[in-house]
Amino acid sequence: MPPIAPQEFWLLVPEIVLAAFGMALLVAGSIGRGIGGRMAAAASLVGLAAAAVLVVWTQGQATMGAPILAGMFVLDGFALYWKVLFLVATALTVFLSVRFIEDGGYRAGEYYSLLLLATTGMMLMVSGFNLVSIWISLELMALSSYILVGYFKFERRSNEASLKYFILGALSSGIMLYGISLLYGATHTLALPALAGSLSVAVLQGDLLSTVGWILLAVGLFFKVSAAPFHVWTPDVYVGAPTPVTGYLAVASKAAAFAILVRIFYQGLAPLVIDWQIVVAAVATLSMIWGNIAALTQRNVKRMLAYSSIAHAGYILMGVLAASETGLWALMFYLLAYTFFTLGAFGTVILLERREYAGETLDDYAGLARRAPFLAACMLIFLLALTGIPPTGGFFGKVYLFAAAIEAGWTWVAVIGVLTSAISLYYYMAVVVQMYFKDSEEITPIPMRAPGLIAAIGFCAVVTVILGLLPGIFVNLAKSSILPLAWNLL
């Protein structure tokens, strides 16, 4: 193995800087009375901005797609796309968090520190080119999120959510790791390209070790993207977690999990494409059906959004299923759009939430159009996007995903996707009906304090509409960042 040149570590400088900001906040947050909420939020935004600049800078410093640091990481367009997306999603989460954390009365320093560390984990993970680095980064993300979910430690629901997330997360991590160890036994390697090379031989021998290995690895990944039946943690965790954390999990964490799922499936497990397509098809179908049907009778908006997130995992898995360039960029475009409209929807929930989890049930949305017309209009855009109705990014995202599945010959999965989307109209529109056609007893306008939060919601709404009107720019961005399809090379 060639020695690693010290200057190669410069290529990880965005992650290093972000982690440094995170740890500095951790220290600053735990000395004395701790750092103030706004201060900490500002510091984390600075860290995120610095990381974003450095991410772009480092891309110019290395050969695109060449492994670095002894094959542990890779800097390619795919990683760049996701890193920028994670940074944007985290920045929006910070905007969503400020008031919520202040009102919650918990120390702010650690909160933002954990947020930055989780993001660091995501960025490292999506650059990971070896199951060792990928798994460590995944754990960094996961451990940070367990704590974030339980951040409101004096609230029973937050604690319960954290508990469930932790136990199930540890279980899935163990399963995944066990799978990795079996794969290692079968192929003698953990580097993704070498793995693909060995598997193309091992599979021909009908190898039990590698078969069980990759299935267990896939189970761990499905858990992270909350695809049925490995989604069971999602509704409870989403409801119990502080709402900004829920938004963060639903968006950044899910996007990161999808990114790494794609990287592992497309690069490490490429020779098994026929096999994993069957699994993905089954899981995607089950997710769409389960998520959408279970969401039908929910009265709690956060819970409804949680099931909707499961259903969306099903839609997005169609992009993986297609195993084509179209599927890949459709997936990337969808997650980009999904980031904005989902964070926007959670932002609206946050704004309505007062202490003691009010503002979560459907009835709290009655007459919102009169009490807060701007908010209602934004929420309408997010709900249209979640359903997949133009002129929003959600519409084109779904069109591309379904088209990719059909093009790849998985028409029946796409048909189920369309049918379940039609079902989803019912529960999304239930919120719209409440907002626009029901009157509430309270008619006082909702105070629009927290300008940062409102600006973030408005921004999400604008981007959602732009993605629906001008998808071409972003599709091209995604198209230029896709991974090479390894099975075409074998």
Added chain:
Amino acid sequence: MQALWLIPLLPFLGAFLNGVVLRNRASRPVVTGIAVGSVGLTSALALFYVIPSYLRSAEYAAGHGFEQVLWVWLPAGALKLTSGVFADFTVDFAFLLDPLSAVMIFVVTFVGFWIHVYSVGYMGHEEGYQRYFAYLNLFMGAMLLLVLGNNFLVMFIGWEGVGLCSYLLIGYYYKEEFPPFAGRKAFIVNRIGDAGFLMALFALAATFGTLRYTEIFSQVAENPAILQSPFAMGLTLASFVALFLFVGATGKSAQIPLYVWLPDAMAGPTPVSALIHAATMVTAGVYMVARANIVYQLAPGVSGVVAVIGCLTAIFAATIALAQTDIKKVLAYSTVSQLGYMFLAAGVGAYSVAIFHLMTHAFFKGLLFLGSGSVIHAVGGEQDMRRMGGLRKMLPVTYWTFVAGTMAISGVPILSGFVSKDQILAAAFESHKILWVVGLMTAGLTAFYMFRLLYMTFHGEFRGTQEERQHVHESPPVMTLPLIVLAIGAVISGWVGLPRLGEWDWNWFGRFLEPVVHTVGGHSEAHHASVGLELTLMALSVAVAAIGIFFAWRTYGGAQGLVAGERWALRFPGLHRLLVNKYYVDELYDATVVRGTWATARDLFRFDAGFIDGFLVNGSRNVTVAAAYLSGFFDKYVVDGLVNLIGWILQLGSRVFRRLQTGVVSQYAMVIAVGMFVLVFFYVVVALQS
């Protein structure tokens, strides 16, 4: 040339500033500066930089357009074509500058700019000054988008955009009763046409997998058989597309049978009528037909329809204009009539002549509308010509410019209208003599009603009250200057396209548009008639115009003008009533389409109530009722039942899934473990079998 994208952007920017950013926050001079400045900049850019640099470019020399792709707009992914193959259907947001769009942006920016200037004076005392200019800028942006798009979808966006602005501006005086109604009418009638347009777009996309002009037209030029294959409704693809595009054009360009909205659109401010309902938007249909001319060339039957509809519209509207007394209504019907001429030209294959008439018409009709606005302004909002008269002395600038416009539209030789109309008639003569005869008659009628308007308004004695007379004043320079500019245009703009007479080929305009006017099968547009024939036709049309003018002078020219006119009306009371009431077409539509829709709804309701109730009350048992009852039963219990059943099953499913979510973490772990074992089991079994 690279600045092409700025041309539509600047007006949009102006609209954004006035309509959103500075709404109710800017003083009038600032509003004026933004609105007129943005359009001024864009027209300066177009006239002095973009078009000249295009004319110097290599693309122009090679007979190509300059395409500027701004971004990939709608990458819709795989689209299965009618031929069965998959195409990557992508629509760019891109512009095309070729001779045709160059002419259009010249017309739109030049006339548009001067109408903006005029509006500063005309709208100076109105409420909602900023709103007006925001809409007007928005319109300019949309119109430029329409003519600059390099594909049908960008054109469609502009098409809908100008429709929206038209709706907003017709209903500008929203506090009055009629304008909002007229706006709605315009919008709805246009939507009927738009449905046709969309059908044509679907057919094109499904066949070619693209909506880009250059791709479609080059594919067609290489292989005309694509368009001549049967498509739907017993039509070839070319006929289908051409017909439905024309349906769209009849809506936007106010042709029979969808012209009814345009006269009502006069409820908007007069500069709007000049810009939108005379010079630019209503000509969009002509532009579209000219743009898609290759399709029309391959659909001779539909081209014939276009020519006949155009011709009929021309004479039909001209006869209505004879009897109107509202100055703007006369001009509105005149516009419909002139648009008919343009479609006549396009229908007989003289596309460049159609565009030529579009340009000259923009000048003289824009001028006439602005002139009428100046008159209306002067007499305090009065639009009835019977209460005008003798304004010649009081409004000298308006009068003389108006004379120039009237002479141009009437076909007085060497003025622009003469040059372009004469070529339309010549082309019609080549195609079919009846079209020519009707066109010639229309020319005579046009001369008559325009001079009637001139005499009734400016000559004779003032027929208003003494008090009104005292208020009459010439408009301020900000309004008269545009009149003078457009009057010069109305006189000279025809000179760029003088008809070809044997060796004397000064038809620069025709040559300029030559690359756009595709020829299928090699024959060039309008093979030219002999010099003698050409001159004869010209002389005939001059004579007809002269006769029209003469009659107008005889009838309305004297001091007793109006009385003499009414004597005519008394002599033919039935005809007069028919014309005054515009052939009762509005009433006809109202009685059939509009009432029909309502009446059908009402009858259905009555049928339901009477029939079903009657059955229940009287217990009558005839077979029909039983059948109805059975079908109702079927609906109620089977169809509704099925719907309810699905709903019920979904609800049940939802409960089951929710029951699985027990809240106990070890049971969740069990679900995950079971899922894992199922997958492993499935694969180990499969792996062992294979």
Added chain:
Amino acid sequence: MLEITTSHYVVLSAMLFVIGLVGILTRRNMIVVLMSIELVLNSVTLNLAAFSYQHSDLTGQILALFVIVVAAGEAAVGLAILVALYRLRGTTDLEQASELKG
């Protein structure tokens, strides 16, 4: 004398894994569940070490070390959550924490 081969390690590790899994699925006391999670992770460590030895490849041992480190971190987080659970509910029984459901 029975020779200990990689297969023996793998079987042992599989048994550890299943024991851990069953522990997670069946035990109600969170402390025992935490211990079961450790078992699962240890089975992985064993696997990795055995394969690493078999292939004379260091990657497995590196990952094994990382697993031990992360397991420690995980235990810390788990115990912290456990402490918070006990403070709020006065119990470590997982089935008591089932407010969130449906």
